[in-house]
Amino acid sequence: MNAPDRIADAVTNHSRIVIVVLLLLTAAVGVGMPMVDQSSSLDQFESESQEAQALERIQGNSDDGTDPYFATEGEENTTSVQVIVRGDGDNVLARESLVSSLEFQQELRNDESINSTLAENRSITGVENLVAFTAISGNLAEREAVLETGLNDTLELQREYLNQTAAGDEQAAAETEAEINATIEQTAESAALGDERAAEYEELVQQAREVESGRWEIEQETDNYEASEEYRNLTATLEQLRLGATTGIFEAEYTQLQEGTVPLEDQLEALESLDDEEYERVVQQTLSDGDGQENVALALMPSSYEPGSTEAETRMTSVTQSTQSDAAGGGMGGGAVSDRIVESQLDIRDLANAQDEDYIVFGGGIITDEIDRSMGDSLAIVGPFALLFVVVALLIAYRDLIDIVLGVVGIVAVLVWTFGFMGWADIAFNQMFVAVPVLLIGLSIDYAIHVFMRHREQREEDGQAGSVRGSMKVALAGVGAALIWVTATTVIGFLSNLVSPIGPIREFGIVSSVGIVAALIIFGALIPAMKVELDEFLESRGYDRRKRAFGTGGGRFSEVLTVGSTAARKAPLVVLALVLLLSIGGAYGATQVDTSFQEEDFLAESPPAWTDNLPGGMSPGEYQAKDDLDFVNQHFQREDSQAQILVESDGGGVDDPELLEQMNRTRDEAAASDVVYTMANGEADVQGPLSTMESVAAQNESFNESFRAADTDGDGVPDENVSALYDQLLEVDEEAASQVLHRTDDGEYDATRMIVGIDGGASAADTTSEMRTFADDVEDGSDGRWSAIATGDPVVSHIVEQDLLDTVLESLMITLVAVFVFLSVAYWATGDSAALGAVTLLPVAFTVSWILGTMYLIGMPFNVLTGMITSLTIGLGVAYSIHVSDRYTLELERQGNVWSALRTTVTGTGGALLGSAATTVGGFGTLAFAILPALRQFGIITGLTITYAFLASVIVLPSLLVLWTRYLGPDVSFDGPGAASPAAASDGGTPAETDASDTNGGSDE
Known part of the structure; x- marks a missing residue:
C-alpha cells in the first residue's frame, strides 16, 4: 500500500479521530488570530539597499537609536x-x-x-503668518526709528544743556532740561511703549545723557580727545546704550519674530x-x-x-x-x-x-487613514460579493446543500489556520495580504471540488453495492497524489518569493504557502472525514447521498469541455503553432511592463455612484487624498518629495575646497534638470553647504566678511579656510548649518549633503537616474577622498520598483526550474515518463507569457500586488495542468485508448476544473469592485490568469498530451474518435476491479 492509499485508509477508517484532532489543532492555531497586527506603511517594502542605508544615516535609525547626521x-x-x-x-x-x-x-x-x-x-507657518511678521517687523522698525530720533534729539539737547550750564545761563539750561524731559516723554508716547517700557527707555536715556556728559567733558579738556582710551570706552558704552534704548526695547518682539x-x-x-x-x-x-x-x-x-x-x-x-x-x-x-x-x-x-x-x-496621517479605510471598505464590498458568487457557483457545481456547507466550513478552517499562523509568527497584515483570503478561498474550492467530484464519480461507479466510506477511500487515494503534487508545486511557486529583498513579499510567500498546506490538510483529511460521517448518518436514515459529478453525463457542459480533446485529435500541431505565436507576442509585451511603487497605487478615488445604493455596512466612505495629491503635485512641492546626495569623507574630511567647488558645479547642473522642482522665484530648489553659507552671509555681516575673505578668486566659492568657515557657520546659525553639515565629536566634518526638491510629475526612475548622475559628478575627481551616493524617498522608491521587477523575474525562473524538476522526478518515480513533467508545465509557461502580455496591453504595471502574478499563475496553472495530466495517464492506463482517455479526462477532471475556475475567477473577479486601486488591479489580472490557466489546461494541454503519447508515452491505441467509458473509475482500475478497490484503496494515480 502506497502513501496516498495509507492516508486515505486512515482518514476514512478513523474519521472521528481525524475530526477531533484537526478541530482541536484548528482551535489552537486560531488563538493566534487576535495577535495579528495591521500595517499600511510603505516603508516596510524597503530593502537593505545602499541607498536605503544612506537615508538611514541621514535621518537616523530609530530601531537601534542611531543619531541622524543632519x-x-x-x-x-x-x-x-x-x-x-x-x-x-x-x-x-x-x-x-x-x-x-x-x-x-x-x-x-x-x-x-x-x-x-x-x-x-x-509649528504652524503660512503666508498669512509671514505677511503678519513683515507688518509687525515694519511697525517695530518705525517705532525703533522714533526711539532713535528721540534719543538723538535728547543727546543733542544734552550737549546744549551742558554748554548753557558751562556758560552760567541757568535759565536757558532749565528750559533745555524741561525740553529734554518732554522729548523723552513724547518719544515714549509716539513709540507706544507703555508705562513699563517707557520707564525702561527713560532710564536708558538718562544713562546715555550721563555718558554723553562724560564725553563732552573730555572734549572740553583734551585737544586730541578721540585718541583717549577713556573717550573710546565712553563712546562704546554710549553705542550699547543706544542699542538698548532702541532695538533692545523691543527685544521680546524681535525674539518672537525670529522664533516664529x-x-x-x-x-x-x-x-x-x-x-x-x-x-x-x-x-x-x-x-x-x-x-x-x-x-x-x-x-x-x-x-x-x-x-x-x-x-x-x-x-x-x-x-x-x-x-x-x-x-x-x-x-x-x-x-x-x-x-x-x-x-x-x-x-x-x-x-x-x-x-x-x-x-x-x-x-501622512490622512494617507494612512484612507489606505486603511479603503482596505476595509474594499473587503466590506468584495467579501459579500465573493461569498455570494462562490455560493451560487457551488450550488451549480454541487447541487447539494450539505456539500456546500462542508466546503464553506473548510474554507473558514483554512483561513483560521493561515491568520492564526500570522499571529503566532508575528507577521503584520499589510496591503499584500488582502489577496491571501481570496487566494486561499479559490484554492480551497479547487481542492474541495476535486475531492467531492471524484467521490461522486466513484459512488456512481460502485453502484448500490458501494459504501460512502469505501468510495471516499478510493477517491482520496485516486486524487491524493495529484493534490499532494499540486500543493508541492504551488508552495514552490510562492516560496520562490523568498529570494526577494523585500520583507513583505517574503512574508507573503511564507503565509501563502502555509495556507496552501493548510488547505491540503483540511480538504484532504478534515472535510472528507466530516463528509463520510454525515453521509453515513443520513444514508442510515434513508437519505440517498449519491450525486452526479459536474461535467459528466453528457449535456452542454460536456460538449464545451470536449473542445480541447477534439482539437487535439484533429490538429494538435496547429493548436501548438497558434499557441506559440500567441506566447511569443505575450513574451514581447512582458518585457514592456512597467513597475510602480507609489502612494497613488494605494489611494482610492471617489467611490462610483453605484456604491451609493449599497447597504449601510457595505457603503464606502469618502476619499479625497488622491485628488488632493494630484493638486499638490501640480502646484507645490510635497514635503516628502526630496532627493538627496550624501557625501561622506573617506579619510580627508568634507571641508575640502575642491569638494565645495564640485558641489557648486553639480548645483548648477541640477538647476537645469527637468526633474528638479522650480520655485516661484524661478530658482531650482537645491540646498547644500554653499547655498546655506550664502543665505547666512546675506543676514550676518560678520559671517559675510569671513565668507568673502575665504573666496580669494572671486568666483563665489570659498577656496581656503573652509573648515574655519564651517565652524563659524555653526556658531552663527547652528540650525541651518546642521541641516547640511555633520561634525564629529572630534571637530571633524565627515559628511555633508545636497537636498534637491523633486517636481511632483517626475517619475522615480527619471529622478534616480538624474540623482545618480549628480552623485557621480560630485565624486568625480575625489581621488578617494570622499564618496557620494544618491538617496532620498524617490530614489529608495525606485529601488523598491527594481526589487519588485527582480522578484518577478527571479521567482519566475526559480519556480519554473524547481517545478519542472519536481514534476519530472515525481512522474518518473511513479512509473511515467519524466518528459511528462515538461509537458505538464509547458501550458503554464504559455499562461505566464499571456498574462504578462495582457498587462502590457491594458497598461497595468507591476506593483506590490500585481508583482505576485507570476507566482500565482504558476501556482494555479500547474495545479490545473497536474490534475489533467494525472487523470489522463490514469485513464490511459485504464482504457488503453488515447481518445477515450482524453474525453474522460476533459469531461470528468475538466468539469471539476471548470467549477473550480469559475468559483475562483468569481472570487478574484469581485476584487474589481474594490475601492483600493491596487486591489482592483490585482482582482482583474488574477481573474484573467485563472481563465488563461483553465483554457491552457483543457485546450492546449490535450494537444501536448497527444503528442507526448505519440512520441514518448506508452504503447496505446489511437484508433477511433473515442468516447467516454460508461463509468469513469476514478481509481484507474477496470470496472471489474472496483469491488476490490474498497479494500486496497485503488491503484496509483
Whole structure:
C-alpha cells in the first residue's frame, strides 16, 4: 500500500479521530488570530539597499537609536501636514483670506487633540503668518526709528544743556532740561511703549545723557580727545546704550519674530491695522524675490506664482507635528504614523472643511487613514460579493446543500489556520495580504471540488453495492497524489518569493504557502472525514447521498469541455503553432511592463455612484487624498518629495575646497534638470553647504566678511579656510548649518549633503537616474577622498520598483526550474515518463507569457500586488495542468485508448476544473469592485490568469498530451474518435476491479 492509499485508509477508517484532532489543532492555531497586527506603511517594502542605508544615516535609525547626521534637535521626531487654501477664482492673498487663515490657526490651537501634537517652535507657518511678521517687523522698525530720533534729539539737547550750564545761563539750561524731559516723554508716547517700557527707555536715556556728559567733558579738556582710551570706552558704552534704548526695547518682539512665536492675536491686529495701501506694500515686500524670510514665503506659494504679485489662486500653510511620544513616527512618504497623529490630522481636516474657504489638508496621517479605510471598505464590498458568487457557483457545481456547507466550513478552517499562523509568527497584515483570503478561498474550492467530484464519480461507479466510506477511500487515494503534487508545486511557486529583498513579499510567500498546506490538510483529511460521517448518518436514515459529478453525463457542459480533446485529435500541431505565436507576442509585451511603487497605487478615488445604493455596512466612505495629491503635485512641492546626495569623507574630511567647488558645479547642473522642482522665484530648489553659507552671509555681516575673505578668486566659492568657515557657520546659525553639515565629536566634518526638491510629475526612475548622475559628478575627481551616493524617498522608491521587477523575474525562473524538476522526478518515480513533467508545465509557461502580455496591453504595471502574478499563475496553472495530466495517464492506463482517455479526462477532471475556475475567477473577479486601486488591479489580472490557466489546461494541454503519447508515452491505441467509458473509475482500475478497490484503496494515480 502506497502513501496516498495509507492516508486515505486512515482518514476514512478513523474519521472521528481525524475530526477531533484537526478541530482541536484548528482551535489552537486560531488563538493566534487576535495577535495579528495591521500595517499600511510603505516603508516596510524597503530593502537593505545602499541607498536605503544612506537615508538611514541621514535621518537616523530609530530601531537601534542611531543619531541622524543632519537633523536639528527634534527634527527627526516630526511630521508635516500641508494645509492649502484654494481661491476658486478669489484672491487668496486678500486681507480677508489671510485673516481667515489666522483665525483658522486659532481654532487649531484651541483644539486640544490637535494642539497637543504640535511641535514646540514654528509649528504652524503660512503666508498669512509671514505677511503678519513683515507688518509687525515694519511697525517695530518705525517705532525703533522714533526711539532713535528721540534719543538723538535728547543727546543733542544734552550737549546744549551742558554748554548753557558751562556758560552760567541757568535759565536757558532749565528750559533745555524741561525740553529734554518732554522729548523723552513724547518719544515714549509716539513709540507706544507703555508705562513699563517707557520707564525702561527713560532710564536708558538718562544713562546715555550721563555718558554723553562724560564725553563732552573730555572734549572740553583734551585737544586730541578721540585718541583717549577713556573717550573710546565712553563712546562704546554710549553705542550699547543706544542699542538698548532702541532695538533692545523691543527685544521680546524681535525674539518672537525670529522664533516664529508671535501670538496670533498680535498677528491679526497687525494685519487689520494696516490701511489698504500699506497692506498691498507689505504683501509685495513679503513675497518679493530675495533672501531670508521672503524665500520662505515663496516656498509656500505655487510654482506658477509671480513673485511680488498681490494676487494668487492658492497658497500653503505648513503644520509641523511632534511624533516624539509615539512608538513610531513618520512622514508623508508612507512611514508608520501613530493613531494619535492620524486622529489629529483628521481633526485638522474636519475643522478645515468647516471653514468658509476651500481647504486641502494633506499629510501622512490622512494617507494612512484612507489606505486603511479603503482596505476595509474594499473587503466590506468584495467579501459579500465573493461569498455570494462562490455560493451560487457551488450550488451549480454541487447541487447539494450539505456539500456546500462542508466546503464553506473548510474554507473558514483554512483561513483560521493561515491568520492564526500570522499571529503566532508575528507577521503584520499589510496591503499584500488582502489577496491571501481570496487566494486561499479559490484554492480551497479547487481542492474541495476535486475531492467531492471524484467521490461522486466513484459512488456512481460502485453502484448500490458501494459504501460512502469505501468510495471516499478510493477517491482520496485516486486524487491524493495529484493534490499532494499540486500543493508541492504551488508552495514552490510562492516560496520562490523568498529570494526577494523585500520583507513583505517574503512574508507573503511564507503565509501563502502555509495556507496552501493548510488547505491540503483540511480538504484532504478534515472535510472528507466530516463528509463520510454525515453521509453515513443520513444514508442510515434513508437519505440517498449519491450525486452526479459536474461535467459528466453528457449535456452542454460536456460538449464545451470536449473542445480541447477534439482539437487535439484533429490538429494538435496547429493548436501548438497558434499557441506559440500567441506566447511569443505575450513574451514581447512582458518585457514592456512597467513597475510602480507609489502612494497613488494605494489611494482610492471617489467611490462610483453605484456604491451609493449599497447597504449601510457595505457603503464606502469618502476619499479625497488622491485628488488632493494630484493638486499638490501640480502646484507645490510635497514635503516628502526630496532627493538627496550624501557625501561622506573617506579619510580627508568634507571641508575640502575642491569638494565645495564640485558641489557648486553639480548645483548648477541640477538647476537645469527637468526633474528638479522650480520655485516661484524661478530658482531650482537645491540646498547644500554653499547655498546655506550664502543665505547666512546675506543676514550676518560678520559671517559675510569671513565668507568673502575665504573666496580669494572671486568666483563665489570659498577656496581656503573652509573648515574655519564651517565652524563659524555653526556658531552663527547652528540650525541651518546642521541641516547640511555633520561634525564629529572630534571637530571633524565627515559628511555633508545636497537636498534637491523633486517636481511632483517626475517619475522615480527619471529622478534616480538624474540623482545618480549628480552623485557621480560630485565624486568625480575625489581621488578617494570622499564618496557620494544618491538617496532620498524617490530614489529608495525606485529601488523598491527594481526589487519588485527582480522578484518577478527571479521567482519566475526559480519556480519554473524547481517545478519542472519536481514534476519530472515525481512522474518518473511513479512509473511515467519524466518528459511528462515538461509537458505538464509547458501550458503554464504559455499562461505566464499571456498574462504578462495582457498587462502590457491594458497598461497595468507591476506593483506590490500585481508583482505576485507570476507566482500565482504558476501556482494555479500547474495545479490545473497536474490534475489533467494525472487523470489522463490514469485513464490511459485504464482504457488503453488515447481518445477515450482524453474525453474522460476533459469531461470528468475538466468539469471539476471548470467549477473550480469559475468559483475562483468569481472570487478574484469581485476584487474589481474594490475601492483600493491596487486591489482592483490585482482582482482583474488574477481573474484573467485563472481563465488563461483553465483554457491552457483543457485546450492546449490535450494537444501536448497527444503528442507526448505519440512520441514518448506508452504503447496505446489511437484508433477511433473515442468516447467516454460508461463509468469513469476514478481509481484507474477496470470496472471489474472496483469491488476490490474498497479494500486496497485503488491503484496509483
